[in-house]
Amino acid sequence: MPPSDIVLLLLGLHGSGKSTFVKAATKENVQVQKKGDVNPSTKSCKSYGTTIGGRDPSRKLKIIDTPGLADTETAGENLKVLQQIANELRQLSSDRVSGVIYFHNIEPRRLSGVDLRNFKLLVAICGPQFFRNVAFVTTRWDCIGNDHLSGAEKRNLDIEKERASLLPGGPRIFKFLNDGRSHEPILQYFVRLVEDRNSTPPLQFTRELEQYLQHSRSLDKAVERTTAGQQLKKAEIRKRVGPGKNLAVLFKDRAVL
Protein backbone atom coordinates (compact mmCIF):
# COMPACT_ATOMS: atom_id res chain seq x y z
CA MET A 1 0.00 0.00 0.00
CA PRO A 2 1.42 3.48 -0.83
CA PRO A 3 2.06 5.71 2.18
CA SER A 4 -0.69 8.17 2.99
CA ASP A 5 -0.27 11.70 1.70
CA ILE A 6 0.95 14.45 3.99
CA VAL A 7 -1.87 16.99 4.02
CA LEU A 8 -1.16 20.54 5.15
CA LEU A 9 -3.89 23.09 5.79
CA LEU A 10 -2.90 26.76 5.50
CA LEU A 11 -4.59 29.41 7.62
CA GLY A 12 -4.01 33.11 8.20
CA LEU A 13 -5.33 36.60 7.59
CA HIS A 14 -5.97 37.98 4.11
CA GLY A 15 -2.69 38.86 2.48
CA SER A 16 -0.56 37.05 5.08
CA GLY A 17 1.21 35.10 2.33
CA LYS A 18 -0.49 31.70 2.16
CA SER A 19 -0.71 31.53 -1.63
CA THR A 20 2.82 32.92 -2.00
CA PHE A 21 4.04 30.01 0.14
CA VAL A 22 2.08 27.49 -1.99
CA LYS A 23 3.62 29.01 -5.12
CA ALA A 24 7.13 28.63 -3.68
CA ALA A 25 6.51 25.08 -2.46
CA THR A 26 4.78 23.69 -5.56
CA LYS A 27 6.24 25.92 -8.33
CA GLU A 28 2.69 26.08 -9.66
CA ASN A 29 1.05 29.12 -11.13
CA VAL A 30 -0.85 30.01 -7.96
CA GLN A 31 -2.80 33.26 -7.96
CA VAL A 32 -1.51 35.69 -5.34
CA GLN A 33 -2.83 39.11 -4.41
CA LYS A 34 -1.74 41.79 -6.88
CA LYS A 35 0.52 44.49 -5.50
CA GLY A 36 -1.53 47.35 -4.02
CA ASP A 37 -4.77 45.32 -4.09
CA VAL A 38 -6.46 45.13 -0.69
CA ASN A 39 -9.22 42.71 -1.68
CA PRO A 40 -9.06 39.06 -0.70
CA SER A 41 -7.33 37.08 -3.38
CA THR A 42 -8.09 33.39 -2.76
CA LYS A 43 -11.87 32.97 -2.92
CA SER A 44 -12.17 29.22 -2.29
CA CYS A 45 -10.12 26.35 -0.91
CA LYS A 46 -7.83 24.62 -3.39
CA SER A 47 -5.51 21.63 -2.98
CA TYR A 48 -2.09 21.55 -4.61
CA GLY A 49 0.06 18.44 -4.88
CA THR A 50 3.83 18.15 -4.80
CA THR A 51 6.52 15.73 -3.72
CA ILE A 52 9.02 16.17 -0.94
CA GLY A 53 12.13 14.26 -0.03
CA GLY A 54 11.61 11.92 2.89
CA ARG A 55 12.42 8.31 3.74
CA ASP A 56 9.71 7.19 1.31
CA PRO A 57 9.99 9.10 -1.99
CA SER A 58 6.54 7.90 -3.09
CA ARG A 59 4.92 9.88 -0.31
CA LYS A 60 3.11 12.92 -1.69
CA LEU A 61 2.44 16.27 -0.15
CA LYS A 62 -0.93 17.97 -0.50
CA ILE A 63 -1.23 21.63 0.45
CA ILE A 64 -4.68 23.16 0.96
CA ASP A 65 -4.73 26.90 0.29
CA THR A 66 -7.69 28.65 1.93
CA PRO A 67 -9.40 32.05 1.71
CA GLY A 68 -7.92 34.42 4.28
CA LEU A 69 -9.46 35.13 7.66
CA ALA A 70 -11.05 38.58 7.80
CA ASP A 71 -9.03 41.51 9.05
CA THR A 72 -12.10 42.96 10.79
CA GLU A 73 -14.26 42.33 13.84
CA THR A 74 -16.99 40.65 11.75
CA ALA A 75 -17.10 36.97 12.58
CA GLY A 76 -19.63 36.12 9.85
CA GLU A 77 -17.01 36.18 7.10
CA ASN A 78 -14.80 33.81 9.07
CA LEU A 79 -17.69 31.43 9.57
CA LYS A 80 -17.99 31.26 5.77
CA VAL A 81 -14.25 30.46 5.54
CA LEU A 82 -14.72 27.73 8.15
CA GLN A 83 -17.62 26.28 6.15
CA GLN A 84 -15.50 26.22 3.00
CA ILE A 85 -12.68 24.50 4.88
CA ALA A 86 -15.14 21.92 6.27
CA ASN A 87 -16.33 21.22 2.75
CA GLU A 88 -12.77 20.79 1.48
CA LEU A 89 -11.85 18.48 4.38
CA ARG A 90 -14.86 16.27 3.55
CA GLN A 91 -13.36 15.72 0.06
CA LEU A 92 -10.16 14.32 1.56
CA SER A 93 -11.75 10.84 1.98
CA SER A 94 -9.28 8.62 3.81
CA ASP A 95 -6.54 11.26 4.23
CA ARG A 96 -6.56 13.41 7.29
CA VAL A 97 -4.83 16.71 7.92
CA SER A 98 -1.23 16.10 9.04
CA GLY A 99 -0.38 19.70 9.81
CA VAL A 100 -1.66 23.25 9.96
CA ILE A 101 0.48 26.23 8.99
CA TYR A 102 -0.57 29.60 10.36
CA PHE A 103 0.76 32.62 8.44
CA HIS A 104 1.41 36.02 9.94
CA ASN A 105 2.73 39.13 8.21
CA ILE A 106 5.62 40.46 10.36
CA GLU A 107 5.39 44.02 8.94
CA PRO A 108 2.64 45.64 11.10
CA ARG A 109 4.09 47.32 14.18
CA ARG A 110 2.11 45.41 16.76
CA LEU A 111 -0.25 42.49 17.27
CA SER A 112 -3.88 43.59 16.99
CA GLY A 113 -6.99 42.33 18.75
CA VAL A 114 -7.96 40.65 15.46
CA ASP A 115 -4.63 38.78 15.45
CA LEU A 116 -5.16 37.51 18.99
CA ARG A 117 -8.73 36.49 18.19
CA ASN A 118 -7.57 34.56 15.15
CA PHE A 119 -4.84 32.81 17.18
CA LYS A 120 -7.63 31.62 19.49
CA LEU A 121 -9.67 30.48 16.50
CA LEU A 122 -6.63 28.48 15.39
CA VAL A 123 -6.48 26.84 18.83
CA ALA A 124 -10.20 25.98 18.60
CA ILE A 125 -9.75 24.45 15.13
CA CYS A 126 -6.76 22.34 16.14
CA GLY A 127 -7.39 21.27 19.75
CA PRO A 128 -4.59 20.40 22.23
CA GLN A 129 -3.82 16.95 20.81
CA PHE A 130 -2.86 18.56 17.52
CA PHE A 131 -0.60 21.36 18.79
CA ARG A 132 2.64 19.63 17.80
CA ASN A 133 1.34 19.63 14.25
CA VAL A 134 0.85 23.40 14.04
CA ALA A 135 3.58 25.63 12.63
CA PHE A 136 3.55 29.42 12.80
CA VAL A 137 5.22 31.14 9.85
CA THR A 138 6.00 34.85 9.74
CA THR A 139 6.24 36.37 6.26
CA ARG A 140 7.50 39.43 4.39
CA TRP A 141 10.91 39.47 6.07
CA ASP A 142 12.42 40.61 2.78
CA CYS A 143 10.23 43.75 2.97
CA ILE A 144 11.82 44.87 6.26
CA GLY A 145 14.63 47.39 5.87
CA ASN A 146 17.73 47.12 8.06
CA ASP A 147 16.53 50.04 10.21
CA HIS A 148 13.40 48.12 11.20
CA LEU A 149 14.85 44.64 11.50
CA SER A 150 15.37 44.70 15.28
CA GLY A 151 11.73 45.81 15.77
CA ALA A 152 10.55 42.93 13.57
CA GLU A 153 12.72 40.45 15.51
CA LYS A 154 11.17 41.68 18.74
CA ARG A 155 7.66 41.21 17.29
CA ASN A 156 8.64 37.73 16.20
CA LEU A 157 9.67 36.97 19.79
CA ASP A 158 6.37 38.34 21.11
CA ILE A 159 4.45 36.14 18.67
CA GLU A 160 6.63 33.19 19.68
CA LYS A 161 5.66 33.82 23.31
CA GLU A 162 1.95 33.95 22.37
CA ARG A 163 2.35 30.80 20.32
CA ALA A 164 4.13 28.94 23.11
CA SER A 165 1.45 29.85 25.63
CA LEU A 166 -1.53 29.17 23.34
CA LEU A 167 -0.15 26.09 21.58
CA PRO A 168 2.43 24.49 23.90
CA GLY A 169 4.40 21.66 22.33
CA GLY A 170 4.41 23.06 18.80
CA PRO A 171 7.57 24.00 16.88
CA ARG A 172 9.15 27.44 17.22
CA ILE A 173 8.13 29.99 14.59
CA PHE A 174 9.56 29.57 11.11
CA LYS A 175 10.47 32.55 8.95
CA PHE A 176 9.44 32.70 5.28
CA LEU A 177 12.02 34.79 3.46
CA ASN A 178 10.57 34.67 -0.07
CA ASP A 179 13.92 33.32 -1.30
CA GLY A 180 12.86 30.07 -2.99
CA ARG A 181 14.33 28.00 -0.13
CA SER A 182 12.86 28.99 3.23
CA HIS A 183 9.69 26.91 2.67
CA GLU A 184 11.79 23.73 2.76
CA PRO A 185 12.52 23.44 6.53
CA ILE A 186 8.82 24.02 7.18
CA LEU A 187 7.78 21.16 4.91
CA GLN A 188 10.59 18.95 6.25
CA TYR A 189 9.32 19.50 9.79
CA PHE A 190 6.00 17.90 8.83
CA VAL A 191 7.61 15.08 6.84
CA ARG A 192 9.71 14.14 9.90
CA LEU A 193 6.72 14.44 12.21
CA VAL A 194 4.62 12.09 10.06
CA GLU A 195 7.49 9.63 9.52
CA ASP A 196 8.45 9.50 13.22
CA ARG A 197 4.94 8.91 14.52
CA ASN A 198 2.62 6.00 13.85
CA SER A 199 -0.45 8.14 13.52
CA THR A 200 -1.55 11.76 13.42
CA PRO A 201 -4.32 12.87 15.77
CA PRO A 202 -7.34 14.40 14.04
CA LEU A 203 -8.04 18.11 14.13
CA GLN A 204 -10.53 18.95 16.86
CA PHE A 205 -12.62 20.64 14.12
CA THR A 206 -12.75 17.41 12.05
CA ARG A 207 -13.53 15.26 15.07
CA GLU A 208 -16.39 17.52 16.11
CA LEU A 209 -17.76 17.74 12.57
CA GLU A 210 -17.88 13.95 12.29
CA GLN A 211 -19.69 13.77 15.61
CA TYR A 212 -22.30 16.41 14.73
CA LEU A 213 -22.86 15.07 11.22
CA GLN A 214 -24.14 11.86 12.77
CA HIS A 215 -27.19 13.85 13.88
CA SER A 216 -27.49 16.46 11.14
CA ARG A 217 -27.22 16.43 7.36
CA SER A 218 -26.32 20.09 7.17
CA LEU A 219 -22.57 20.65 7.06
CA ASP A 220 -23.03 24.39 7.69
CA LYS A 221 -25.05 23.72 10.84
CA ALA A 222 -22.46 21.19 12.03
CA VAL A 223 -19.72 23.80 11.50
CA GLU A 224 -21.64 26.26 13.67
CA ARG A 225 -21.74 23.70 16.50
CA THR A 226 -17.98 23.10 16.58
CA THR A 227 -15.82 24.84 19.19
CA ALA A 228 -14.42 27.10 16.44
CA GLY A 229 -17.91 27.86 15.06
CA GLN A 230 -19.25 28.63 18.55
CA GLN A 231 -16.33 30.98 19.17
CA LEU A 232 -17.20 32.94 16.02
CA LYS A 233 -20.89 33.06 16.84
CA LYS A 234 -20.11 34.38 20.32
CA ALA A 235 -17.91 37.10 18.84
CA GLU A 236 -20.68 38.06 16.41
CA ILE A 237 -23.25 38.36 19.22
CA ARG A 238 -20.84 40.35 21.43
CA LYS A 239 -20.32 42.77 18.57
CA ARG A 240 -24.07 43.22 18.08
CA VAL A 241 -24.93 43.81 21.74
CA GLY A 242 -21.77 45.66 22.69
CA PRO A 243 -19.35 44.99 25.53
CA GLY A 244 -20.42 44.49 29.12
CA LYS A 245 -23.97 43.32 28.37
CA ASN A 246 -25.40 40.17 29.88
CA LEU A 247 -25.58 38.04 26.76
CA ALA A 248 -27.47 35.19 28.39
CA VAL A 249 -30.31 37.57 29.31
CA LEU A 250 -30.34 39.34 25.98
CA PHE A 251 -30.35 36.22 23.84
CA LYS A 252 -32.52 33.17 23.89
CA ASP A 253 -29.87 31.29 21.92
CA ARG A 254 -28.05 30.13 25.03
CA ALA A 255 -26.35 27.35 23.11
CA VAL A 256 -23.76 29.76 21.78
CA LEU A 257 -22.98 31.54 25.06
Ligand SMILES: Nc1nc2c(ncn2[C@@H]2O[C@H](COP(=O)(O)OP(=O)(O)OP(=O)(O)O)[C@@H](O)[C@H]2O)c(=O)[nH]1
Ligand atom coordinates in the same frame (compact mmCIF):
# COMPACT_ATOMS: atom_id res chain seq x y z
N1 LIG B 1 8.05 40.45 -0.71
C1 LIG B 1 7.18 39.58 -0.19
N2 LIG B 1 5.93 39.62 -0.59
C2 LIG B 1 5.07 38.74 -0.03
C3 LIG B 1 5.45 37.78 0.93
N3 LIG B 1 4.37 37.05 1.27
C4 LIG B 1 3.36 37.57 0.56
N4 LIG B 1 3.77 38.58 -0.22
C5 LIG B 1 2.95 39.45 -1.10
O1 LIG B 1 1.83 39.86 -0.34
C6 LIG B 1 0.64 39.82 -1.13
C7 LIG B 1 -0.34 38.85 -0.48
O2 LIG B 1 0.18 37.55 -0.59
P1 LIG B 1 -0.76 36.27 -0.85
O3 LIG B 1 0.14 35.10 -0.92
O4 LIG B 1 -1.70 36.49 -2.00
O5 LIG B 1 -1.59 36.28 0.52
P2 LIG B 1 -2.77 35.31 0.94
O6 LIG B 1 -2.57 34.99 2.37
O7 LIG B 1 -2.85 34.15 0.02
O8 LIG B 1 -4.04 36.26 0.76
P3 LIG B 1 -5.60 35.83 0.61
O9 LIG B 1 -5.69 34.81 -0.48
O10 LIG B 1 -6.31 37.10 0.26
O11 LIG B 1 -6.01 35.30 1.93
C8 LIG B 1 1.07 39.41 -2.53
O12 LIG B 1 1.23 40.58 -3.30
C9 LIG B 1 2.41 38.72 -2.32
O13 LIG B 1 3.26 38.85 -3.44
C10 LIG B 1 6.83 37.77 1.34
O14 LIG B 1 7.27 36.99 2.20
N5 LIG B 1 7.65 38.69 0.75
Ligand SMILES: [Mg+2]
Ligand atom coordinates in the same frame (compact mmCIF):
# COMPACT_ATOMS: atom_id res chain seq x y z
MG1 LIG C 1 -4.35 33.46 -1.16
